[in-house]
Amino acid sequence: MATASNRGVIFQGAGKVTVETIDFPKLALGDRRCDHGVILKILTTNICGSDQHMVRGRTTAPQGLVLGHEITGQVIECGRDVEFICVGDVVSVPFNIACGRCRNCKEGKTGICLNVNPSRPGAAYGYVDMGGWVGGQAEYVMVPYADFNLLKFPDREQAMEKITDLTLLSDIFPTGFHGCVTAGVGPGSIVYIAGAGPVGLAAAASARLLGRPASLSAT
């Protein structure tokens, strides 16, 4: 892998992104070793509304940040502490990075893991204030705590057939679904979904999956 190259989408300041050559991922984050991590060859990686917050200049995101937190890929290298994920597996990467070892992870609250971001609970790939993990709008990316984080698809061919659906498992489908679950959507519910961007539409599709609601409004 010594000669492998990588390219990614870089935030260049308000309103501007470019595609540049970036470092090939290592099983580390700075000085922090990630022998529990894997390197993925990325199959699909989505642009998200929350990336747009950064690109619009609505955050303190630094110039040079590699963007992207909605990643689906194929494992090409496993760290020595990875036991169950194997080279060749096709996997969905939850955008929340979680250690699987802290109090919150043990309670299933992986969006507020305590061990992956020195500045606050919770982390993500390629996002301001989210722990400095390199983003995945790129050709390759490193995923830490791989056995815990990754969802392996049962069959590669079947996964490739439905990849444009499965790619939405890294963020917006679960996010929209979670919005409906926490709003208490059930059979016959009338649910109002504010926002008809991708997350709003995913929430609307989720509401139909959860409740076949009598009526449904999106704005």
Next chain:
Amino acid sequence: MIPERLSQAKSFGCEVVDLRQDATMQDMIEQITGSPEVDAFVDCVGFEAHGCGHDHGHEQPATVLNSAMDLTRAGGQIGIPGLYVTEDPGAEDKAAQKGALSLRFGLGWAKSHSFHTGQCPVMRYNRALMQAILFGRVDIAKAVNVELITLDDAPRGYADFDGGAAKKFVIDPHGMVAA
């Protein structure tokens, strides 16, 4: 408010409310459902929200949450996957720059609403939703209108999405999906 996004929602059976109209949200909802209240409310907008009707041009970060309390039945729940922030250097006023919103919280309290914040813990749901996809129970790519693009096209994807394209841009960095 983007008409193409509303038609996208209509395409799989949602009723839609167009906030550019100068009618109250209660009235618009009553016209659809026969009741001015809803059972459940999901905020998929977050802090970059805009006002309704004649106020539409202005950013009003609290407007969706205030509508949620107006519209949701007493005892109802409000899911908030939309992003709210602790720092917003681009906000229109000082309070909002620190993520402080002008909420009518007393209304939510009076109606015993519960509010559910935070990042979605993806792995709580992703396996079940994967199965729903693989067994053909949901066409989620169609619902959000996925468009595949190359890595080099990412800047165009960002620009189109910012312009309000009713699409979800998915980058195929090695051309392995398109192939």
